[in-house]
Amino acid sequence: MSVKSCTMDTSMSAYVFVVILSLISTITNAGLSKPSVLFIVVDDLRPALGCYGNSLMVTPNIDNLATKSVLFNNTFVQQALCGPSRTSFLTSRRPDTTHLYDFYSYWRKAAGNFTTLPQHFKQNGYFTQSVGKVFHPGVSSGHTDDFPYSWSVPAYHPPTQAYKMAKVCPGPKGNVYMDIVCPVTVKDQPGGSLPDIQSREFAVNFFKNMSANHSQPFFLAVGFHKPHIPLKYPKEYRDLYPLNKIKLAHHHTFPLRLPLVAWNPWTDLRERDDIKALNLSFPFGPVTKDYQLLMRQSYYAATSYMDSQVGLLLDALHTHGFSNNTIVVLVGDHGWSLGEHQEWSKYSNFEVSVRVPLIIHVPGLTDKHTDITFQYKDPLKQVHVKYRNHSRSNLVQTQREKIDIQKNYFKEYNVIRSKEFSLKKYKVSNDLMELVDLFPTISELAGLPVPSTCPPNPFKIDLCTEGSSAAKLIQSISHTDSSRQSTGLRWKSAVFSQYPRPSVEPQENSDKPHLKDIRIMGYTMRTQQYRYTEWVQFDPATFHMNWSRVYGTELYLRNSDPDEAENMAYFSSYAELRSSLSRVLHEGWRSVLPT
Ligand SMILES: *[C@@H]1O[C@H](CO)[C@@H](O)[C@H](O)[C@H]1NC(C)=O
Numbered sequence: 094m095s096v097k098s099c100t101m102d103t104s105m106s107a108y109v110f111v112v113i114l115s116l117i118s119t120i121t122n123a124g125l126s127k128p129s130v131l132f133i134v135v136d137d138l139r140p141a142l143g144c145y146g147n148s149l150m151v152t153p154n155i156d157n158l159a160t161k162s163v164l165f166n167n168t169f170v171q172q173a174l175c176g177p178s179r180t181s182f183l184t185s186r187r188p189d190t191t192h193l194y195d196f197y198s199y200w201r202k203a204a205g206n207f208t209t210l211p212q213h214f215k216q217n218g219y220f221t222q223s224v225g226k227v228f229h230p231g232v233s234s235g236h237t238d239d240f241p242y243s244w245s246v247p248a249y250h251p252p253t254q255a256y257k258m259a260k261v262c263p264g265p266k267g268n269v270y271m272d273i274v275c276p277v278t279v280k281d282q283p284g285g286s287l288p289d290i291q292s293r294e295f296a297v298n299f300f301k302n303m304s305a306n307h308s309q310p311f312f313l314a315v316g317f318h319k320p321h322i323p324l325k326y327p328k329e330y331r332d333l334y335p336l337n338k339i340k341l342a343h344h345h346t347f348p349l350r351l352p353l354v355a356w357n358p359w360t361d362l363r364e365r366d367d368i369k370a371l372n373l374s375f376p377f378g379p380v381t382k383d384y385q386l387l388m389r390q391s392y393y394a395a396t397s398y399m400d401s402q403v404g405l406l407l408d409a410l411h412t413h414g415f416s417n418n419t420i421v422v423l424v425g426d427h428g429w430s431l432g433e434h435q436e437w438s439k440y441s442n443f444e445v446s447v448r449v450p451l452i453i454h455v456p457g458l459t460d461k462h463t464d465i466t467f468q469y470k471d472p473l474k475q476v477h478v479k480y481r482n483h484s485r486s487n488l489v490q491t492q493r494e495k496i497d498i499q500k501n502y503f504k505e506y507n508v509i510r511s512k513e514f515s516l517k518k519y520k521v522s523n524d525l526m527e528l529v530d531l532f533p534t535i536s537e538l539a540g541l542p543v544p545s546t547c548p549p550n551p552f553k554i555d556l557c558t559e560g561s562s563a564a565k566l567i568q569s570i571s572h573t574d575s576s577r578q579s580t581g582l583r584w585k586s587a588v589f590s591q592y593p594r595p596s597v598e599p600q601e602n603s604d605k606p607h608l609k610d611i612r613i614m615g616y617t618m619r620t621q622q623y624r625y626t627e628w629v630q631f632d633p634a635t636f637h638m639n640w641s642r643v644y645g646t647e648l649y650l651r652n653s654d655p656d657e658a659e660n661m662a663y664f665s666s667y668a669e670l671r672s673s674l675s676r677v678l679h680e681g682w683r684s685v686l687p688t
């Protein structure tokens with residue numbers, strides 16, 4: 094396998110060299126110094142965004158960023174849990190190398206002294222700053238968010254994040270609750286603000302400070318908390334998503350022939366007051382239809398609220414003169430089930446849990462304008478004004494009339510949105526990306542040394558990558574005028590994720606087993622056509638998986654079943670396909686690198 098990756102390095106080096114030269118020249122032609130980096134990571138964000146084709150979503154600022162970027166449409170995380178995912182993509186190593194599947198160890202002590210993405214920039218002369226949730230705070234990042242290794246100054250955390258588990262959601266009779274669904278009046282909240290507003294304010298001040306000093310490039314990482322639960326957001330964002338516009342998940346029942354080990358019982362939701370009050374049965378639920386709609390509505394509203402913070406941040410990047418020399422990356426740390434498969438939250442190997450948005454903006458490359466503007470677009474002023482006026486201006490007589498008026502309104506609303514969609518030109522890559530690819534990709538785009546591919550067991554090597562640089566994909570897509578194209582360049586043919594379980598049957602800790610309790614590891618692989626998963630025996634003392642002891646297998650035919658509703662693994666007609674996918678899964682990521 095290492096032979097293969099060597100072959101790739103040699104055969105591509107000439108090409109990569111040309112790419113690097115031309116990237117650097119793009120930037121130096123513009124007469125600018127090393128580009129700065131704005132790295133935006135959004136907690137629990139699935140691709141519920143207008144630019145990803147979700148016409149319900151009101152996310153004008155991220156959509157605007159996407160028009161000046163390459164949008165990666167098939168991007169997957171290594172594990173659908175915040176701490177392990179972040180440690181993985183910030184070190185560019187997979188969970189089997191970081192040895193972090195829970196929240197309770199620090200890779201520098203538990204696995205190896207691995208260099209992180211921000212640390213690499215810091216070591217190459219950048220001023221690096223962390224704002225909000227970038228590393229998972231606490232033990233997973235040494236109780237310091239990996240300061241001073243990764244950051245020039247200590248990480249900033251918004252003070253109001255202290256109320257994450259507090260009873261602050263208004264309910265009947267003036268009482269307050271610890272709910273999932275939590276639209277609020279911001280000025281009445283403790284501290285008079287919300288975490289993402291505070292993070293954005295801090296980051297804007299950072300630009301203000303740095304604008305006095307253009308001599309040192311920066312790497313600013315901003316981690317937004319929404320749409321992670323609680324779905325706490327300024328309540329006016331709810332108006333963007335009238336309830337009768339919200340539908341249940343396309344496939345919202347228990348999948349056919351799903352092995353129970355794959356099931357995530359969404360324990361974290363059950364701890365919240367509003368879910369508790371529903372008296373749901375463990376582990377399958379299901380959540381009542383009304384509450385599914387309310388949770389979906391609030392997830393969308395929280396996403397639009399987050400979009401407004403992204404918009405204000407990008408606007409400030411421009412105002413302070415950085416936008417034409419700053420690479421902007423926006424990524425989710427993992428996805429979220431919104432009732433798909435009768436499930437909620439992350440904690441699984443389903444597509445909805447492991448697929449994330451990834452948008453990469455490179456001035457001079459993905460946007461050739463010299464003056465790149467990011468004017469703030471208020472999500473609240475995008476579409477709903479018409480709705481308000483329309484519904485206000487009609488005196489409703491009967492229920493029937495009310496339905497008709499809603500229908501007419503929605504028609505109008507849809508026309509406006511879809512017209513906007515068809516006018517927009519996104520440069521889309523459908524190549525399979527994994528978040529371990531971020532580190533080498535961003536390094537190459539900024540003209541920094543690109544870490545070489547890790548050999549097996551790279552515990553003693555500080556700087557290497559278990560991903561691949563996608564800089565050449567970005568360059569190639571940027572230079573094609575047609576949007577929505579794959580580049581035709583050779584690229585990896587499969588991507589890999591994993592999720593641990595303590596037991597075959599779902600139990601209280603199935604979502605988040607501590608390392609010592611892990612008995613089973615679900616390894617999943619996504620190709621362009623299939624998702625294939627094996628749940629196998631795992632030993633937490635030695636980190637060894639036993640491919641011969643299988644507790645469940647899943648095969649989804651994505652072309653005919655994009656919802657992953659029907660597990661086909663147990664049909665003899667698919668035995669051949671299954672064994673060829675199984676072979677690649679066992680051989681792992683090195684075996685699918687382009688040759
Ligand atoms: C993005 O991927 C989705 C799901 O895999 C697919 O339905 C959609 O057509 C893709 N979008 C583009 C623009 O290719």
Ligand SMILES: *[C@@H]1O[C@H](CO)[C@@H](O)[C@H](O)[C@H]1NC(C)=O
Pocket residue numbers: 206242
């Ligand atoms: C880990 O790496 C950092 C930065 O390269 C270095 O300062 C530190 O001494 C290393 N720690 C150990 C235990 O090797």
Ligand SMILES: *[C@@H]1O[C@H](CO)[C@@H](O)[C@H](O)[C@H]1NC(C)=O
Pocket residue numbers: 295296298299302
């Ligand atoms: C900006 O600079 C001021 C003055 O040096 C300092 O007090 C403040 O903490 C800085 N803020 C940020 C976000 O860097």
Ligand SMILES: *[C@@H]1O[C@H](CO)[C@@H](O)[C@H](O)[C@H]1NC(C)=O
Pocket residue numbers: 305306308309
């Ligand atoms: C400006 O940048 C220089 C060089 O990196 C640094 O030494 C100095 O402290 C910076 N000044 C401010 C105000 O950040």
Ligand SMILES: *[C@@H]1O[C@H](CO)[C@@H](O)[C@H](O)[C@H]1NC(C)=O
Pocket residue numbers: 370371372
């Ligand atoms: C849930 O159970 C409690 C106590 O048994 C009961 O008071 C409440 O009405 C139940 N709620 C629902 C929605 O069934």
Ligand SMILES: *[C@@H]1O[C@H](CO)[C@@H](O)[C@H](O)[C@H]1NC(C)=O
Pocket residue numbers: 123124125411414417462463464465
């Ligand atoms: C960068 O943008 C500013 C305006 O914000 C413009 O004045 C300047 O010429 C641009 N520089 C380059 C090299 O494009």
Ligand SMILES: *[C@@H]1O[C@H](CO)[C@@H](O)[C@H](O)[C@H]1NC(C)=O
Pocket residue numbers: 478479482
């Ligand atoms: C909608 O109402 C607002 C004030 O309520 C008004 O300013 C705006 O012009 C109205 N828009 C339309 C399209 O009627």
Ligand SMILES: *[C@@H]1O[C@H](CO)[C@@H](O)[C@H](O)[C@H]1NC(C)=O
Pocket residue numbers: 630639640641642
């Ligand atoms: C792996 O699983 C097989 C089949 O259950 C079993 O015979 C073997 O002993 C296991 N190996 C280890 C190292 O546990």
